[in-house]
Amino acid sequence: MTDIAAAPESLLAAPDQASQREITREITELHAAYRTREGAGETLHATMHDFPPYRSSILRHPTKNPKLVDPETIELFSPAFGQRDVAKIESDLTLQHAGEPLGERITVRGRLLDSWGRPLANQLVEIWQANSAGRYIHQRDQHPAPLDPNFTGAGRTVTDDAGEYLFTTIKPGPYPWKNHVNAWRPAHIHFSVFGTSFTQRLVTQMYFPGDPLFALDPIYQSIHRQTDRDNLVSAYDHDLTVPEFSMGYRFDIVVDGPDATWTEGEEEH
Protein backbone atom coordinates (compact mmCIF):
# COMPACT_ATOMS: atom_id res chain seq x y z
CA MET A 1 0.00 0.00 0.00
CA THR A 2 1.58 3.25 -1.10
CA ASP A 3 -1.53 5.39 -1.22
CA ILE A 4 -1.96 7.70 1.72
CA ALA A 5 -5.58 7.90 2.75
CA ALA A 6 -7.09 11.37 2.73
CA ALA A 7 -7.95 12.92 6.08
CA PRO A 8 -11.59 12.04 6.68
CA GLU A 9 -12.70 15.64 7.20
CA SER A 10 -11.30 16.54 3.80
CA LEU A 11 -13.96 14.25 2.30
CA LEU A 12 -16.90 15.99 3.93
CA ALA A 13 -17.33 18.79 1.40
CA ALA A 14 -18.88 17.87 -1.94
CA PRO A 15 -16.54 18.99 -4.74
CA ASP A 16 -19.17 20.75 -6.86
CA GLN A 17 -20.82 22.89 -4.14
CA ALA A 18 -24.14 23.27 -5.95
CA SER A 19 -26.71 25.85 -4.93
CA GLN A 20 -29.71 24.95 -2.80
CA ARG A 21 -31.86 25.79 -5.82
CA GLU A 22 -30.03 23.18 -7.89
CA ILE A 23 -30.25 20.55 -5.14
CA THR A 24 -33.97 21.21 -4.68
CA ARG A 25 -34.53 20.92 -8.43
CA GLU A 26 -32.72 17.56 -8.48
CA ILE A 27 -34.81 16.31 -5.55
CA THR A 28 -38.06 17.37 -7.22
CA GLU A 29 -37.16 15.72 -10.52
CA LEU A 30 -36.06 12.48 -8.88
CA HIS A 31 -39.20 12.24 -6.79
CA ALA A 32 -41.32 12.72 -9.91
CA ALA A 33 -39.36 9.98 -11.66
CA TYR A 34 -39.82 7.60 -8.71
CA ARG A 35 -43.56 8.25 -8.71
CA THR A 36 -43.67 7.38 -12.39
CA ARG A 37 -41.72 4.16 -11.79
CA GLU A 38 -43.95 3.15 -8.88
CA GLY A 39 -47.00 4.04 -10.94
CA ALA A 40 -45.72 1.61 -13.57
CA GLY A 41 -45.64 -1.16 -10.99
CA GLU A 42 -42.06 -1.05 -9.79
CA THR A 43 -41.46 -1.37 -6.05
CA LEU A 44 -38.77 0.97 -4.79
CA HIS A 45 -36.93 0.76 -1.50
CA ALA A 46 -38.26 3.38 0.93
CA THR A 47 -34.88 5.05 1.13
CA MET A 48 -33.15 5.49 -2.22
CA HIS A 49 -29.58 4.24 -2.12
CA ASP A 50 -28.92 6.01 -5.41
CA PHE A 51 -29.80 9.61 -4.56
CA PRO A 52 -27.26 12.04 -6.05
CA PRO A 53 -28.58 15.20 -4.33
CA TYR A 54 -26.91 13.62 -1.27
CA ARG A 55 -23.53 14.12 -2.89
CA SER A 56 -21.41 11.83 -0.73
CA SER A 57 -23.66 8.93 -1.69
CA ILE A 58 -22.59 9.09 -5.34
CA LEU A 59 -19.62 6.73 -4.93
CA ARG A 60 -20.98 4.92 -1.89
CA HIS A 61 -24.17 3.23 -3.05
CA PRO A 62 -24.50 -0.14 -4.76
CA THR A 63 -25.46 -0.01 -8.41
CA LYS A 64 -26.81 -3.56 -8.61
CA ASN A 65 -30.14 -4.66 -7.24
CA PRO A 66 -29.85 -6.52 -3.95
CA LYS A 67 -30.24 -10.30 -4.15
CA LEU A 68 -33.49 -11.45 -2.66
CA VAL A 69 -32.76 -14.35 -0.30
CA ASP A 70 -34.58 -16.37 2.30
CA PRO A 71 -33.10 -15.49 5.67
CA GLU A 72 -31.20 -18.36 7.26
CA THR A 73 -31.14 -19.31 10.92
CA ILE A 74 -28.70 -16.71 12.16
CA GLU A 75 -30.50 -13.94 10.28
CA LEU A 76 -33.78 -14.77 12.02
CA PHE A 77 -32.27 -14.03 15.40
CA SER A 78 -30.62 -10.91 16.67
CA PRO A 79 -28.13 -10.21 19.41
CA ALA A 80 -29.64 -10.46 22.88
CA PHE A 81 -29.19 -7.22 24.74
CA GLY A 82 -30.54 -6.62 28.19
CA GLN A 83 -30.36 -4.51 31.27
CA ARG A 84 -26.87 -5.74 31.98
CA ASP A 85 -25.72 -3.97 28.81
CA VAL A 86 -27.01 -0.53 29.73
CA ALA A 87 -27.21 1.41 32.98
CA LYS A 88 -30.48 3.18 33.70
CA ILE A 89 -28.85 6.60 33.82
CA GLU A 90 -27.62 6.25 30.23
CA SER A 91 -31.11 7.18 29.00
CA ASP A 92 -30.78 10.68 30.48
CA LEU A 93 -28.41 12.73 28.34
CA THR A 94 -28.72 15.71 30.67
CA LEU A 95 -27.11 13.94 33.63
CA GLN A 96 -23.79 12.91 32.15
CA HIS A 97 -21.74 15.86 33.37
CA ALA A 98 -21.30 18.01 36.45
CA GLY A 99 -23.70 20.69 35.23
CA GLU A 100 -26.89 20.92 33.18
CA PRO A 101 -26.60 21.24 29.40
CA LEU A 102 -27.91 24.37 27.71
CA GLY A 103 -30.99 24.16 25.53
CA GLU A 104 -34.60 23.10 25.54
CA ARG A 105 -34.96 20.00 27.70
CA ILE A 106 -37.12 17.33 26.06
CA THR A 107 -38.39 13.87 26.79
CA VAL A 108 -38.72 11.46 23.88
CA ARG A 109 -40.87 8.41 24.38
CA GLY A 110 -42.03 5.79 21.94
CA ARG A 111 -42.57 2.15 21.19
CA LEU A 112 -40.54 -0.27 19.13
CA LEU A 113 -42.89 -2.38 17.02
CA ASP A 114 -42.66 -5.02 14.34
CA SER A 115 -44.56 -5.03 11.05
CA TRP A 116 -47.59 -6.50 12.78
CA GLY A 117 -47.62 -3.89 15.53
CA ARG A 118 -46.26 -6.26 18.17
CA PRO A 119 -44.16 -4.45 20.79
CA LEU A 120 -40.55 -5.56 20.98
CA ALA A 121 -39.31 -5.84 24.56
CA ASN A 122 -35.72 -5.95 25.79
CA GLN A 123 -34.37 -4.21 22.71
CA LEU A 124 -31.32 -1.98 22.72
CA VAL A 125 -32.03 1.57 21.53
CA GLU A 126 -29.01 3.80 20.91
CA ILE A 127 -29.27 7.51 20.14
CA TRP A 128 -26.82 10.29 19.32
CA GLN A 129 -27.28 13.93 18.40
CA ALA A 130 -25.83 17.42 18.13
CA ASN A 131 -26.10 19.84 21.05
CA SER A 132 -28.58 22.72 21.22
CA ALA A 133 -26.25 24.87 19.11
CA GLY A 134 -26.05 22.26 16.35
CA ARG A 135 -22.54 21.10 17.19
CA TYR A 136 -21.50 17.46 17.43
CA ILE A 137 -18.88 16.49 19.95
CA HIS A 138 -17.11 14.50 17.23
CA GLN A 139 -13.59 15.80 16.74
CA ARG A 140 -14.03 16.16 13.00
CA ASP A 141 -17.07 18.41 13.28
CA GLN A 142 -15.85 21.79 12.07
CA HIS A 143 -19.06 23.76 12.66
CA PRO A 144 -17.92 26.80 14.66
CA ALA A 145 -20.78 26.63 17.14
CA PRO A 146 -19.96 26.17 20.81
CA LEU A 147 -19.44 22.80 22.40
CA ASP A 148 -21.37 22.39 25.61
CA PRO A 149 -19.14 21.11 28.42
CA ASN A 150 -22.24 19.56 29.96
CA PHE A 151 -23.48 17.69 26.92
CA THR A 152 -22.07 14.72 25.01
CA GLY A 153 -25.18 13.78 23.05
CA ALA A 154 -25.12 9.99 23.22
CA GLY A 155 -27.52 7.77 25.12
CA ARG A 156 -28.94 4.28 25.17
CA THR A 157 -31.65 2.26 26.82
CA VAL A 158 -33.44 -1.07 26.62
CA THR A 159 -37.16 -1.26 25.82
CA ASP A 160 -39.50 -2.38 28.59
CA ASP A 161 -42.10 -5.14 28.45
CA ALA A 162 -44.43 -2.90 26.42
CA GLY A 163 -41.66 -2.19 23.92
CA GLU A 164 -41.37 1.38 25.23
CA TYR A 165 -38.28 3.51 25.55
CA LEU A 166 -37.83 6.92 27.16
CA PHE A 167 -34.99 9.41 26.80
CA THR A 168 -34.41 12.73 28.48
CA THR A 169 -32.21 15.05 26.43
CA ILE A 170 -32.11 18.54 24.97
CA LYS A 171 -33.48 19.54 21.58
CA PRO A 172 -30.67 19.45 19.03
CA GLY A 173 -30.05 22.48 16.83
CA PRO A 174 -30.05 22.46 13.03
CA TYR A 175 -26.65 21.67 11.69
CA PRO A 176 -24.70 23.00 8.68
CA TRP A 177 -22.90 20.56 6.41
CA LYS A 178 -20.99 20.81 3.19
CA ASN A 179 -23.19 18.89 0.78
CA HIS A 180 -23.87 22.13 -1.10
CA VAL A 181 -23.77 25.86 -0.47
CA ASN A 182 -25.74 26.82 2.63
CA ALA A 183 -26.77 23.23 3.35
CA TRP A 184 -28.42 22.73 6.75
CA ARG A 185 -29.76 19.53 8.26
CA PRO A 186 -33.14 19.72 10.00
CA ALA A 187 -32.75 19.11 13.73
CA HIS A 188 -32.64 15.37 14.29
CA ILE A 189 -31.74 12.59 16.69
CA HIS A 190 -30.09 9.46 15.29
CA PHE A 191 -31.68 6.17 16.39
CA SER A 192 -30.21 2.68 16.15
CA VAL A 193 -32.30 -0.43 16.89
CA PHE A 194 -31.99 -4.15 16.20
CA GLY A 195 -35.36 -5.89 16.26
CA THR A 196 -35.75 -9.60 16.94
CA SER A 197 -34.30 -10.64 13.61
CA PHE A 198 -31.01 -9.32 12.23
CA THR A 199 -32.83 -8.54 8.99
CA GLN A 200 -34.70 -5.85 10.93
CA ARG A 201 -31.55 -3.91 11.87
CA LEU A 202 -32.36 -0.22 11.53
CA VAL A 203 -30.52 3.07 11.80
CA THR A 204 -32.73 6.07 11.22
CA GLN A 205 -33.28 9.66 12.31
CA MET A 206 -36.07 11.29 14.29
CA TYR A 207 -37.14 14.79 13.29
CA PHE A 208 -39.21 17.51 14.94
CA PRO A 209 -42.61 18.65 13.68
CA GLY A 210 -42.85 21.60 11.31
CA ASP A 211 -39.17 21.97 10.50
CA PRO A 212 -38.77 24.44 7.61
CA LEU A 213 -35.66 22.60 6.41
CA PHE A 214 -37.45 19.34 5.46
CA ALA A 215 -37.96 20.22 1.80
CA LEU A 216 -34.37 21.39 1.42
CA ASP A 217 -32.60 18.40 2.94
CA PRO A 218 -31.32 15.72 0.58
CA ILE A 219 -30.85 13.19 3.39
CA TYR A 220 -34.46 13.45 4.56
CA GLN A 221 -35.59 13.55 0.93
CA SER A 222 -33.67 10.36 0.11
CA ILE A 223 -36.90 8.84 1.46
CA HIS A 224 -39.04 9.32 -1.60
CA ARG A 225 -42.59 8.87 -0.28
CA GLN A 226 -44.18 11.58 1.84
CA THR A 227 -45.87 9.03 4.13
CA ASP A 228 -42.51 7.41 4.93
CA ARG A 229 -40.95 10.80 5.57
CA ASP A 230 -43.84 11.77 7.84
CA ASN A 231 -43.27 8.62 9.91
CA LEU A 232 -39.84 9.91 10.92
CA VAL A 233 -41.27 13.13 12.36
CA SER A 234 -41.98 12.92 16.07
CA ALA A 235 -45.27 14.27 17.39
CA TYR A 236 -45.42 16.91 20.07
CA ASP A 237 -47.38 15.30 22.91
CA HIS A 238 -48.51 17.55 25.71
CA ASP A 239 -49.24 14.52 27.87
CA LEU A 240 -45.53 13.70 27.72
CA THR A 241 -44.56 17.24 28.61
CA VAL A 242 -43.43 17.31 32.22
CA PRO A 243 -44.61 20.38 34.15
CA GLU A 244 -41.78 22.79 34.95
CA PHE A 245 -39.30 20.38 33.34
CA SER A 246 -39.41 19.28 29.70
CA MET A 247 -41.28 19.29 26.40
CA GLY A 248 -42.58 15.89 25.29
CA TYR A 249 -42.26 14.19 21.91
CA ARG A 250 -43.54 10.81 20.83
CA PHE A 251 -41.73 8.71 18.25
CA ASP A 252 -42.64 5.12 17.45
CA ILE A 253 -40.27 2.97 15.41
CA VAL A 254 -41.36 0.05 13.25
CA VAL A 255 -38.79 -2.51 12.16
CA ASP A 256 -39.50 -4.42 8.99
CA GLY A 257 -39.23 -8.14 8.90
CA PRO A 258 -39.74 -10.73 6.21
CA ASP A 259 -42.73 -12.96 6.78
CA ALA A 260 -40.37 -15.55 8.24
CA THR A 261 -39.97 -13.35 11.31
CA TRP A 262 -43.65 -13.88 12.10
CA THR A 263 -43.16 -17.55 12.83
CA GLU A 264 -40.69 -16.91 15.59
CA GLY A 265 -43.55 -17.25 18.04
CA GLU A 266 -43.87 -15.83 21.48
CA GLU A 267 -40.48 -16.73 22.87
CA GLU A 268 -38.27 -13.80 23.57
CA HIS A 269 -35.38 -13.18 21.25
Add this chain to the structure above:
Amino acid sequence: MGAPRKTHAPSAGQTVGPFFAFGLAYPKMHEVVFPHSAGAIVLGGTVFDGAGAPIPDAIVEIWGADADGSVARARGARRRDDHSFTGFGRAMTDDEGHYEFWTREPGPSGSGAAPFFAAVVFARGLPDKLHTRIYLPSDAAVLDADPLLASLDADERATLVATRTPDGGLHHDIRLQGEKETVFLAF
Protein backbone atom coordinates in the same frame (compact mmCIF):
# COMPACT_ATOMS: atom_id res chain seq x y z
CA MET B 1 -49.93 -21.20 7.92
CA GLY B 2 -48.43 -18.08 6.39
CA ALA B 3 -47.85 -14.81 8.15
CA PRO B 4 -50.83 -12.47 8.36
CA ARG B 5 -50.76 -9.29 6.38
CA LYS B 6 -48.42 -6.62 7.76
CA THR B 7 -50.26 -3.79 9.43
CA HIS B 8 -47.49 -1.31 10.20
CA ALA B 9 -45.35 0.52 7.66
CA PRO B 10 -41.66 0.15 8.49
CA SER B 11 -39.70 3.18 9.57
CA ALA B 12 -37.42 4.14 6.69
CA GLY B 13 -33.68 3.90 7.26
CA GLN B 14 -31.40 6.90 7.16
CA THR B 15 -27.64 7.30 6.93
CA VAL B 16 -25.60 7.05 10.13
CA GLY B 17 -24.30 10.45 9.09
CA PRO B 18 -20.83 11.83 9.40
CA PHE B 19 -20.41 11.78 13.16
CA PHE B 20 -21.55 8.51 14.68
CA ALA B 21 -18.53 7.28 16.59
CA PHE B 22 -19.38 9.02 19.85
CA GLY B 23 -22.86 7.54 19.72
CA LEU B 24 -22.16 3.99 18.65
CA ALA B 25 -18.67 3.17 19.86
CA TYR B 26 -18.25 1.21 23.07
CA PRO B 27 -15.37 -0.62 24.74
CA LYS B 28 -14.33 -3.89 23.05
CA MET B 29 -17.10 -3.54 20.50
CA HIS B 30 -15.06 -5.47 17.92
CA GLU B 31 -14.09 -8.24 20.36
CA VAL B 32 -16.76 -10.84 19.75
CA VAL B 33 -14.39 -13.13 21.62
CA PHE B 34 -11.46 -12.32 23.85
CA PRO B 35 -8.33 -11.77 21.72
CA HIS B 36 -6.02 -14.77 21.53
CA SER B 37 -8.49 -17.00 23.39
CA ALA B 38 -8.99 -20.56 22.12
CA GLY B 39 -10.40 -20.46 18.59
CA ALA B 40 -10.12 -16.68 18.31
CA ILE B 41 -9.21 -15.32 14.88
CA VAL B 42 -8.97 -11.88 13.32
CA LEU B 43 -11.54 -11.13 10.63
CA GLY B 44 -10.71 -7.90 8.86
CA GLY B 45 -10.69 -6.04 5.60
CA THR B 46 -11.24 -2.72 3.92
CA VAL B 47 -14.44 -0.97 2.89
CA PHE B 48 -14.07 0.69 -0.51
CA ASP B 49 -16.12 3.20 -2.50
CA GLY B 50 -16.88 3.12 -6.22
CA ALA B 51 -13.60 4.85 -7.08
CA GLY B 52 -11.64 2.25 -5.15
CA ALA B 53 -10.90 4.67 -2.31
CA PRO B 54 -11.09 3.40 1.25
CA ILE B 55 -14.04 4.64 3.30
CA PRO B 56 -12.84 5.98 6.65
CA ASP B 57 -16.29 6.51 8.13
CA ALA B 58 -18.08 3.17 7.76
CA ILE B 59 -19.40 0.69 10.31
CA VAL B 60 -19.39 -3.07 9.85
CA GLU B 61 -21.41 -5.25 12.19
CA ILE B 62 -21.22 -9.02 12.28
CA TRP B 63 -23.58 -11.51 13.86
CA GLY B 64 -22.63 -15.13 13.78
CA ALA B 65 -23.30 -18.51 15.32
CA ASP B 66 -20.88 -20.14 17.72
CA ALA B 67 -18.40 -22.76 16.55
CA ASP B 68 -20.99 -25.51 17.03
CA GLY B 69 -23.54 -23.66 14.89
CA SER B 70 -25.68 -22.63 17.83
CA VAL B 71 -27.07 -19.10 18.00
CA ALA B 72 -25.87 -17.21 21.06
CA ARG B 73 -28.59 -15.94 23.37
CA ALA B 74 -26.22 -14.56 26.00
CA ARG B 75 -26.65 -10.89 26.81
CA GLY B 76 -23.72 -8.58 27.18
CA ALA B 77 -22.60 -7.79 23.62
CA ARG B 78 -22.45 -4.17 24.67
CA ARG B 79 -20.79 -4.71 28.00
CA ARG B 80 -18.39 -7.55 27.48
CA ASP B 81 -17.30 -9.88 30.25
CA ASP B 82 -14.50 -11.34 28.10
CA HIS B 83 -15.83 -14.88 28.15
CA SER B 84 -19.54 -15.03 27.23
CA PHE B 85 -20.06 -15.59 23.52
CA THR B 86 -22.72 -13.15 22.30
CA GLY B 87 -22.06 -13.52 18.57
CA PHE B 88 -22.25 -9.80 17.85
CA GLY B 89 -19.53 -7.32 17.03
CA ARG B 90 -19.30 -3.78 15.72
CA ALA B 91 -16.28 -2.22 14.05
CA MET B 92 -15.69 1.24 12.67
CA THR B 93 -13.27 1.70 9.82
CA ASP B 94 -10.06 3.57 10.53
CA ASP B 95 -8.55 6.32 8.37
CA GLU B 96 -7.42 3.66 5.87
CA GLY B 97 -10.92 2.19 5.64
CA HIS B 98 -9.89 -0.91 7.57
CA TYR B 99 -12.17 -2.78 9.95
CA GLU B 100 -11.24 -5.65 12.20
CA PHE B 101 -12.87 -8.13 14.59
CA TRP B 102 -11.67 -10.72 17.01
CA THR B 103 -14.16 -13.53 16.61
CA ARG B 104 -14.66 -17.24 16.38
CA GLU B 105 -15.57 -19.03 13.17
CA PRO B 106 -19.24 -19.91 13.06
CA GLY B 107 -20.22 -23.53 12.65
CA PRO B 108 -22.80 -24.71 10.11
CA SER B 109 -26.43 -24.13 11.07
CA GLY B 110 -27.26 -27.63 9.88
CA SER B 111 -25.68 -30.63 8.21
CA GLY B 112 -23.80 -29.52 5.11
CA ALA B 113 -24.72 -25.83 5.45
CA ALA B 114 -22.08 -23.27 4.49
CA PRO B 115 -21.18 -21.24 7.58
CA PHE B 116 -21.23 -17.46 7.32
CA PHE B 117 -21.31 -14.30 9.37
CA ALA B 118 -24.39 -12.14 8.80
CA ALA B 119 -23.10 -8.62 8.24
CA VAL B 120 -24.53 -5.12 8.00
CA VAL B 121 -22.71 -2.09 6.63
CA PHE B 122 -23.39 1.58 7.41
CA ALA B 123 -21.45 4.63 6.27
CA ARG B 124 -21.54 8.34 5.89
CA GLY B 125 -22.89 8.80 2.37
CA LEU B 126 -24.74 5.50 2.43
CA PRO B 127 -28.44 6.45 2.66
CA ASP B 128 -29.51 3.19 4.32
CA LYS B 129 -27.98 0.01 5.74
CA LEU B 130 -26.75 -2.80 3.53
CA HIS B 131 -27.02 -6.47 4.42
CA THR B 132 -24.48 -8.97 3.21
CA ARG B 133 -22.84 -12.23 4.31
CA ILE B 134 -19.24 -13.19 4.92
CA TYR B 135 -18.85 -16.89 4.16
CA LEU B 136 -16.00 -18.95 5.52
CA PRO B 137 -13.69 -20.32 2.81
CA SER B 138 -15.04 -23.85 3.23
CA ASP B 139 -14.48 -26.57 0.67
CA ALA B 140 -16.02 -26.05 -2.74
CA ALA B 141 -18.74 -28.66 -2.35
CA VAL B 142 -20.09 -26.95 0.75
CA LEU B 143 -20.08 -23.54 -0.92
CA ASP B 144 -21.60 -24.95 -4.12
CA ALA B 145 -24.53 -26.30 -2.12
CA ASP B 146 -25.38 -22.97 -0.56
CA PRO B 147 -28.59 -21.63 -2.14
CA LEU B 148 -27.39 -18.03 -2.30
CA LEU B 149 -23.88 -18.78 -3.57
CA ALA B 150 -25.24 -21.26 -6.11
CA SER B 151 -27.38 -18.48 -7.59
CA LEU B 152 -24.36 -16.23 -8.22
CA ASP B 153 -21.74 -16.15 -10.93
CA ALA B 154 -18.12 -16.67 -9.95
CA ASP B 155 -17.26 -13.00 -9.67
CA GLU B 156 -20.28 -12.21 -7.51
CA ARG B 157 -19.66 -15.22 -5.36
CA ALA B 158 -16.08 -14.14 -4.72
CA THR B 159 -17.37 -10.97 -3.09
CA LEU B 160 -19.06 -12.99 -0.35
CA VAL B 161 -16.38 -15.51 0.57
CA ALA B 162 -13.57 -14.50 2.90
CA THR B 163 -9.99 -15.53 2.17
CA ARG B 164 -7.67 -17.25 4.61
CA THR B 165 -4.69 -15.19 5.75
CA PRO B 166 -1.28 -16.80 6.29
CA ASP B 167 -1.70 -16.55 10.06
CA GLY B 168 -5.03 -18.33 10.02
CA GLY B 169 -7.31 -15.30 10.13
CA LEU B 170 -9.88 -14.18 7.60
CA HIS B 171 -9.62 -11.31 5.15
CA HIS B 172 -12.72 -9.81 3.59
CA ASP B 173 -13.02 -6.55 1.70
CA ILE B 174 -16.38 -4.89 1.12
CA ARG B 175 -16.96 -2.76 -1.99
CA LEU B 176 -20.02 -0.56 -1.91
CA GLN B 177 -19.84 0.12 -5.63
CA GLY B 178 -17.86 -0.70 -8.73
CA GLU B 179 -16.68 -3.59 -10.81
CA LYS B 180 -16.26 -5.95 -7.87
CA GLU B 181 -19.23 -4.58 -5.97
CA THR B 182 -20.11 -6.74 -3.00
CA VAL B 183 -23.35 -8.67 -3.31
CA PHE B 184 -25.88 -7.13 -0.95
CA LEU B 185 -29.06 -8.78 0.17
CA ALA B 186 -32.77 -8.14 0.50
CA PHE B 187 -34.97 -10.46 2.56
